[in-house]
Amino acid sequence: MSSLSRLIHRTFATSFSSSTPPQLNPNTVRSLSNDLYKERNLKKLVEKFKKSSESDRFRTKTGVYESTVRRLASAKRFRWIEEILEDQKKYRDISKEGFAVRLISLYGKSGMFDQASKVFDEMPDYKCDRTVKSFNALLGACVNSRKFDKVDGFFRELPETLAVKPDVVSYNTVIKAFCEMGSLDSAVSMVDEMEKNGLEPDLITFNTLLDAFYGDDRFSDGEKIWARMEKKSLVPDIRSYNAKLVGLVSEKKMLEAVELVREFETKGLKPDVFSYNALIKGFCEDGNLEEVKRWYGELEKSECVRDRATYGTLIPFLCEKGDLDWAFELCKDIFERRSLVVNGPVLQLVVDGLAKESKIEEAKKLVQMGKSNNYSRYKLQLPSDK
Structure with a gap:
């Protein structure tokens, strides 16, 4: 950051609005939060969020921040995410590490690493201390933004610069990054380093490794990690x-x-x-x-909710086995659960299979259900219409 930029940031950071922020009672804040949850127009959502942020009490509502940013990220409205999060810097809360960490984390979860890193770099300009908490938030932003190659460099360089000591969360984040990169042996070496530095790996450490080794067809190595976990008396x-x-x-x-x-x-x-x-x-x-x-x-008898993976695995298998009646019923389940999204080609398999078996009415019904449930992105078609 240039000297001019730092001067601008320092000036801005020490000149928060002198006007008294509106003090809203809990019921009013709850009403504002509910209004944001219900707002379907994303541009209006941004405007309402920025207005609501003027309230000190509203700015404590971490869940509302998470929900709003997640919705905007799902819609790929990254410019608007930046608009509402950069707007937060004008409030005195930015001098508190917890608030800055929230912004770093939200940017990271949105895949906006450059903005997350910028918040971290600017913290001293806002007279905001950087401890292991914000250090961990930056590492987490790397992982969530899939900037795995940056994690080890930050882990090795920043602790000395910041005069902080990495904790278990720090190591777990680096282990996660190595696992995501497929560098599983390096991930295990981080566990050795943790123990050498007097830190005890926890269940999160081992679960991350177990997911990676068992999921990478390295079953025997996964069993070794399991034995190591049990030796630590972790349940x-x-x-x-x-x-x-x-x-x-x-x-x-x-x-x-x-x-x-x-x-x-x-x-x-x-x-x-x-x-x-x-x-x-x-x-x-x-x-x-x-x-x-x-x-x-x-699964049906349990309290578990069937998800995208359930249907994505079952339906192609049923089409292969010729059990189109069950596949048809599963497709209807999907359409009745409007929030559930599966891959369009999976549903098209059923339409094609039904048509091939001369079950034209059922095939037409699926196409129509797709249209009526606003699932036009699937573009389901009868084979005769292709």
Whole structure:
């Protein structure tokens, strides 16, 4: 940053509005938050958000910030994300590390690393201390923005510059970055470094490694990580078991996978949608329609909500097996759940299959349901219309 830029920032940082901000009661703030949740016009959402931010009490509502930025990011309105977050810098809160960390994190989750890094760099200009908390937020922004190659450099250089000592969160973030890059051995070496520096890896550390090793078809290495975790007397949670379940399915060890899920209850755990999806995927790959139906039935009986992966795995398999009636019912489920989005070609498989089997009325119904449910992005068509 140039000397002129730093001078501008210092001047700006020390000249917050002298007017007294509006003091709104909790009910009013709650009403403002609800209004933002309901606002469908994104431009109006931005305007209302900036206006609401004038309230000190509103600026404590982390959830509203998260929700608003997530909606704008989903719509790829990155310019508007920058508009509302840069607007926050005019408030005195920017001198508090927690508030700056929020901006860094929100930019990071939106994939806007340059803006996240800029907030971090500007913190001294706003007389805002940078501790391990903001250091970790910057590392997290790297990971969320998929700038994995930057993480190790920051981890090695910034602690000395900032006079901070990396903590478990810091190491876990670097481990996550290495795992995402596929540098799994480097990720394990970070665990060794943690212990050498007097820090104990936690369940997050091991779950990150288990996800990576079991998910990368390195089952035996995953088992070594599992043994190392148990040696630390850390109790595996549902995420740990799901990672192992994925590994067993990848190894085609379906009997052991089923046995593992059956053991959940003895561990005080309940299978979640990821557990069921793993078993369904494994039996689909085995071509075992009977077991697929059985575990889908277990999923239906549970309190778990079927997700995109459930349908994305099941429907192509059912089309392959010729069970178009069930595939048709699953498609109707998808359309009835308006917030659920699956890949268009998956639904088109069912339309094509129904038409091929001369079930034209059912095929037409799916095409029509797609249109009536505002799913035009799928562009479902009968084969005769292509």
